[in-house]
Amino acid sequence: MAKKLNERSVLQIASEALPFAKTGGLADVLGALPPALARLGWDVTVVTPRYRGVTAGSLVERFPVTVGGFVADAGFFEAPLPDSARAILIDCPDLYDRDALYGVDNVDYTDNARRFAFLVRAALEFAARRAAAPSIVHVHDWQAGVAPVYLRTLYAGHPVLGGTRTVFTIHNLAYQGLFEPDWLPRIDLGWDEFTVDRMEYWSRISFLKGGINDATLLTTVSPRYAEEIQTPQLGFGFDGVLRARRADLVGILNGIDTHEWDPARDRFIPRPYSEDDLSGKAAAKAAVLERYGLPSDADALKRPLVGMVSRMVDQKGFDLIAELSEDLLRLEASFVVLGTGDARYQDLWTALAAERPDRIGARIGFDEALAHLIEAGADLFLMPSRFEPCGLNQMYSMRYGTIPVVHAVGGLADTVTPKTGFVFTDYSPPALLGALARALECFGNRQRWLALQRAGMTQDFSWDRSAKEYVKIYERALKRTRRA
Missing domain, CATH: 3.40.50.2000 (Glycogen Phosphorylase B;)
Known part of the structure; x- marks a missing residue:
């Protein structure tokens, strides 16, 4: 029986999103792009952790999620976003109730591989329980980089998610999600991923490399940066991997929140102004x-x-x-x-x-x-x-x-x-x-x-302009055959 597909739906997975948690520009993107896509008629769900201090959302589901030998009862809290987009916040205190998002005093948490593999598994399992599968899974940066890998391996024959097309957006190539290879079985991946053409990177595994190799299409956050990361000077060791996929890599300039950042109505400045009256x-x-x-x-x-x-x-x-x-x-x-x-x-x-x-x-x-x-x-x-x-x-x-x-x-x-x-x-x-x-x-x-x-x-510089470019990428991905 053919799976039921929501033809204009996207599941986005990211480690941070406004208004819930932020350390950098990734959160700004995930706060603004989903509503802009929704304004274009897409059904958009953003999945992100429910970190310490986040109180938003109403519990809509709770079920066990397994990553390797780690099992936790995950709570799924739904919170509305503007323009009918929505967020699903993954509640797992053992993993996300911590002092910071990624680490303390510039030292990463030692279990970040598990923390973000769990985020991806929880997001995919939640999507698998819906009446209709998402047409696109759009994931962001190394923290969600194993999503395309899981869809190629664990979910390849899944009745709902099998064959789902993926888009992987690189916001900053300098952060590569590097871990010791013994994490592979602990995140439900086989040792066949530990090869130079899969996830292996200088005797370690890279979540970023997994996403680059397995996503249907790749994007990054400006046209110039898409060219720069294919060079040894700015490729951070990934230039060869990216050149191998140059035909599938597109640079889309980020937008800005033109409602939040508008001198004509900015609540943080003493007097409004515009280009007509400065x-x-x-x-x-x-x-x-x-x-x-x-x-x-x-x-x-x-x-x-x-x-x-x-x-x-x-x-x-x-x-x-x-x-x-x-x-x-x-x-x-x-x-x-x-x-x-x-x-x-x-x-x-x-x-x-x-x-x-x-x-x-x-x-x-x-x-x-x-x-x-x-x-x-x-x-x-x-x-x-x-x-x-x-x-x-x-x-x-x-x-x-x-x-x-x-x-x-x-x-x-x-x-x-x-x-x-x-x-x-x-x-x-x-x-x-x-x-x-x-x-x-x-x-x-x-x-x-x-x-x-x-x-x-x-x-x-509005997100409406950028969102139209992402829709083109989604439509292009949907026409692609599944990557081997």
């Missing part, structure tokens, strides 16, 4: 300077303000900034920085702020309201990333009339042009300093500055 931006600038304890008099408001909201790590270009620290002090600009990361970079910005309390403000931590205020109040936004799969802040910045200064990589190169910002190509301190100098010089040319602001504010 007067409210000055009020935001004064407010952010005051929040940082910096001067906010007429002279300070005339001085360009450079903002950064970022993880303070090498990937985000903080090594370049460290080399330029003395040069930054000499620029005719003020700086406000918000973020956490490596202690040496946190200490650097704290020291710079202490040395120039009239020009530099630093906050170590994360504050959503302050992030919005920085985007609105800054004149320039600095993103000198070494690599950047997509990036969201440059898109937030342009929407707020804040001019981005970026390194031409990944999604930064796909979104910022000389008509909307300032770009440097060499990853070097002089190149970054040169781009900043050009931007500061342009700030004095009011007519050109306004043109940059308005060009950025009229760009379409």
Whole structure:
């Protein structure tokens, strides 16, 4: 008997999703893409863990889920998402009731292989109990990378899920889900997966490699990044695996939440504004300077303000900034920085702020309201990333009339042009300093500055645009024969 298929349905599996849990941009995507797909007529279910502190959802089902020798009674809590999408939160306190999502003090939990294999098995078992199978299983990053592997192996002959097409989205190739090979039997996979053309990676297993090899189609989060990850420079050792699947790899630029990030109705800024009336931006600038304890008099408001909201790590270009620290002090600009990361970079910005309390403000931590205020109040936004799969802040910045200064990589190169910002190509301190100098010089040319602001504010970075591209991928996957 042929299985019943919901022809426009997608089961998404991810380790984090707004509004439930977030450590990075993955959660933003899983908070915004499902409603956008639902607006296009798709039935969308997102499955993610019910971590400590998450109280959302109503219990709709409970049954045992087995991974290797581990068996737990999993609770399935349903929570509504906008536009009739829904989330299913997997409740398993032994695995998810912990201090953090992935590990503590930069040390991963030792059982992450089991934790995320369990997430995938629970999601697939839940889908298998529905009246109709999903037409697509769309999984995100290494944490869900074993879903295509399970569908090829454990579920190959399943009456409901057998033959289900999969899409695997790589949000950041640097995170590869590496574990010792003895995890294979503990997550119900055979030793035949421990080969170079399956999951083996330098004598370990990689959940990411499993997803890349077995998914029907692959996507990543910008067209440029899709090309970059096929090179030795930015492939993190996976460039050969990805080149082998280049015909199945597509870059789709992430969108942004244009309701949450909208200067015309942002609840975190003092006055609304738009490309037709930018007067409210000055009020935001004064407010952010005051929040940082910096001067906010007429002279300070005339001085360009450079903002950064970022993880303070090498990937985000903080090594370049460290080399330029003395040069930054000499620029005719003020700086406000918000973020956490490596202690040496946190200490650097704290020291710079202490040395120039009239020009530099630093906050170590994360504050959503302050992030919005920085985007609105800054004149320039600095993103000198070494690599950047997509990036969201440059898109937030342009929407707020804040001019981005970026390194031409990944999604930064796909979104910022000389008509909307300032770009440097060499990853070097002089190149970054040169781009900043050009931007500061342009700030004095009011007519050109306004043109940059308005060009950025009229760009379409909505998730509705991105969702249409994902639908094309789903439709393409449905036409494919199942991978061997």
